[in-house]
Amino acid sequence: MSSLRTLGRATALARQAAPTQVVAYLGVSLAVGLTPLAAAWLTKLVIDRLVSGPVAWRDLIGLVAALAATGITAALLPSAARYLRRETERRIRLDATARLYAAVDRFVGLRRFEDPAFLDRIQIARTSGVNAPGMVVDSGLGVTSAAITVVGFGGTLFLLGPWVAMTVLVAAVPALLAELALSRRRAALVAEVGQAERREVFYAGLLTNGQAAKEIRLFGSGPYLWGKMAAELRAINEGHRRLDRRELATQAGLALLGAGVAAGLLLWTVRSVTVGVLTVGDVALVVAAVASVQSALSGLVTDAAGIHQARLLFGHYVAVVDAGPDLPLRPKPLVAPPLRRGIELRDVWFRYTDDGPWVLRGVNLLIPAERCTAVVGLNGAGKSTLVKLMCRLYDPTRGAVLWDGVDLRDVDPAQLRHRIRAVFQDATTYDLTARENVALGDLTALHDPVRVERAARRAGVHDVIARLPHGYETPLTRTFFSGADRADASTGVVLSGGQWQRLSIARGLVLDRPDLLVLDEPSSALDAEAEYEVHTRLRAHRRGLTSLLVSHRLGVVREADLIVVLDGGRIVERGGHDELVAAGGAYGRLFTLQAAGYRATGRDDQPVPVAGEMG
Ligand SMILES: Nc1ncnc2c1ncn2[C@@H]1O[C@H](COP(=O)(O)OP(=O)(O)OP(=O)(O)O)[C@@H](O)[C@H]1O
Numbered sequence: 117m118s119s120l121r122t123l124g125r126a127t128a129l130a131r132q133a134a135p136t137q138v139v140a141y142l143g144v145s146l147a148v149g150l151t152p153l154a155a156a157w158l159t160k161l162v163i164d165r166l167v168s169g170p171v172a173w174r175d176l177i178g179l180v181a182a183l184a185a186t187g188i189t190a191a192l193l194p195s196a197a198r199y200l201r202r203e204t205e206r207r208i209r210l211d212a213t214a215r216l217y218a219a220v221d222r223f224v225g226l227r228r229f230e231d232p233a234f235l236d237r238i239q240i241a242r243t244s245g246v247n248a249p250g251m252v253v254d255s256g257l258g259v260t261s262a263a264i265t266v267v268g269f270g271g272t273l274f275l276l277g278p279w280v281a282m283t284v285l286v287a288a289v290p291a292l293l294a295e296l297a298l299s300r301r302r303a304a305l306v307a308e309v310g311q312a313e314r315r316e317v318f319y320a321g322l323l324t325n326g327q328a329a330k331e332i333r334l335f336g337s338g339p340y341l342w343g344k345m346a347a348e349l350r351a352i353n354e355g356h357r358r359l360d361r362r363e364l365a366t367q368a369g370l371a372l373l374g375a376g377v378a379a380g381l382l383l384w385t386v387r388s389v390t391v392g393v394l395t396v397g398d399v400a401l402v403v404a405a406v407a408s409v410q411s412a413l414s415g416l417v418t419d420a421a422g423i424h425q426a427r428l429l430f431g432h433y434v435a436v437v438d439a440g441p442d443l444p445l446r447p448k449p450l451v452a453p454p455l456r457r458g459i460e461l462r463d464v465w466f467r468y469t470d471d472g473p474w475v476l477r478g479v480n481l482l483i484p485a486e487r488c489t490a491v492v493g494l495n496g497a498g499k500s501t502l503v504k505l506m507c508r509l510y511d512p513t514r515g516a517v518l519w520d521g522v523d524l525r526d527v528d529p530a531q532l533r534h535r536i537r538a539v540f541q542d543a544t545t546y547d548l549t550a551r552e553n554v555a556l557g558d559l560t561a562l563h564d565p566v567r568v569e570r571a572a573r574r575a576g577v578h579d580v581i582a583r584l585p586h587g588y589e590t591p592l593t594r595t596f597f598s599g600a601d602r603a604d605a606s607t608g609v610v611l612s613g614g615q616w617q618r619l620s621i622a623r624g625l626v627l628d629r630p631d632l633l634v635l636d637e638p639s640s641a642l643d644a645e646a647e648y649e650v651h652t653r654l655r656a657h658r659r660g661l662t663s664l665l666v667s668h669r670l671g672v673v674r675e676a677d678l679i680v681v682l683d684g685g686r687i688v689e690r691g692g693h694d695e696l697v698a699a700g701g702a703y704g705r706l707f708t709l710q711a712a713g714y715r716a717t718g719r720d721d722q723p724v725p726v727a728g729e730m731g
Pocket residue numbers: 230468469475493494495496497498499500501502
């Protein structure tokens with residue numbers, strides 16, 4: 117995108133976010149530019165009248181009153197400008213941030229969240245990019261008011277001697293070039309240290325995170341992590357230090373140049389008064405004009421560089437906001453119909469990166485509607501990847517996933533996802549209330565306690581929640597406190613791993629009858645009794661529903677209508693439990709191994725409700 121279009125986008129965003137404030141800020145900025153000029157001319161006129169001979173007070177009073185009014189205005193304007201600047205920036209930041217996260221939320225798949233370069237870009241957009249339109253307005257208005265001062269005083273100096281005006285203006289050219297170069301370096305630095313800043317935030321989070329704290333304390337890994345954080349900080353500091361030193365050298369040189377020009381002009385003015393070419397009032401005017409023009413030019417140069425820098429940073433913001441869908445979307449997507457036949461993977465090949473290893477290799481599978489299909493396999497076999505392809509979090513590299521014969525790539529992803537619910541093995545724990553933790557599975561249930569409770573009962577977590585200090589309203593966190601418990605910030609609760617897992621199952625079940633229910637290791641953290649109980653409930657709930665179960669616990673898997681064994685990204689066996697055990701293949705061997713593990717505990721007189729870990 118061209119520089120001008122980027123600036124146009126930034127300005128348009130600012131105008132939409134804070135229309136009144138931008139106009140008011142423009143008015144104040146114009147006044148800021150005009151007042152020094154008015155004050156200098158009024159001062160010159162007063163002095164000239166005073167030194168021209170005896171003058172009556174009433175002849176001066178108008179000028180003095182105008183001078184006083186200009187002084188009062190000049191005194192008030194900076195505060196007004198400061199307030200308007202902050203208010204404009206606040207509104208713009210809010211609007212820009214909302215647009216940024218809305219754009220990020222529109223990414224259909226997961227690839228961008230696993231691309232370090234794109235994550236760096238998001239970081240710049242999030243921290244600096246959202247402020248860039250504010251910077252453009254602020255610097256743009258700074259340039260405007262400085263330009264008024266420069267033109268006004270430049271004209272005044274021109275009247276006194278064209279070369280005076282030229283000297284002051286030409287002396288500002290090196291400053292402009294130096295500042296533009298510096299602004300490019302500043303923007304480049306933001307990009308350079310972006311990754312280090314992200315890592316620093318990561319280490320800071322880790323070192324203050326309650327969950328990580330136990331391992332860090334026990335293993336004594338704190339100093340190592342803190343050391344790595346300090347190294348990132350040192351790298352960030354080094355970048356800033358280099359830039360600061362360059363700025364110091366440049367600005368010291370420019371300051372000397374400016375002071376030299378001002379001193380030379382002062383000498384010339386005083387000499388001109390002694391030879392009768394200029395008046396005493398002209399001395400005041402030249403002193404004010406040179407100081408004002410120099411400071412306005414320096415402000416103008418800094419603001420021009422600020423606009424330049426803001427444009428570069430806003431480029432990252434625009435790149436994220438305009439990134440568009442990360443997976444190809446049809447302009448007129450089809451509607452995923454209620455599932456009747458099933459989901460078919462047709463010769464699906466998949467790898468995460470173009471040069472990475474194949475994770476799925478030619479998978480052909482029909483997950484029949486209204487049946488439970490289980491996928492088993494060793495760690496890394498590709499089970500979770502298969503699940504992610506069925507939710508269209510990635511597209512197959514080759515082949516297709518068909519929903520009742522319709523390619524998932526042709527379907528509206530949001531509508532498709534409303535038909536799918538999943539409980540992932542690495543389910544998210546939200547530092548929110550128990551109610552929110554369940555209702556996030558379907559936000560229409562947020563204010564429907566009956567649905568939330570029903571889902572919690574199905575997942576066997578209702579009794580746990582009911583016993584919490586504020587029941588479903590209890591914050592499930594010791595990291596934050598909600599507004600309501602500010603007075604007694606001790607109400608937040610920490611759940612156990614198994615309780616969290618049940619809660620994530622409840623979240624997966626809050627949408628009453630999804631077309632596809634995915635359960636990816638839903639019970640790995642549950643004790644045997646809880647697992648048995650939860651799976652019994654899930655089985656009842658799943659009846660007539662299409663479900664996909666991924667589990668290492670073959671005792672749970674045996675209930676499935678169809679079991680598929682995945683090995684190295686290929687399906688190596690498929691069938692019912694008895695059939696697979698009788699065949700004596702990989703599944704049979706693993707089942708025997710797990711069952712033997714249970715018997716080896718000396719409890720072989722017990723039935724085997726749930727087999728142990730596989731892989
Ligand atoms: N986001 C990713 N980027 C790159 N590679 C990945 C990603 N996720 C998984 N993989 C790789 O893909 C392979 C299959 O992973 P997957 O999570 O599908 O296995 P799985 O069968 O579910 O294993 P587990 O039983 O341990 O959960 C693994 O080798 C893994 O390293």
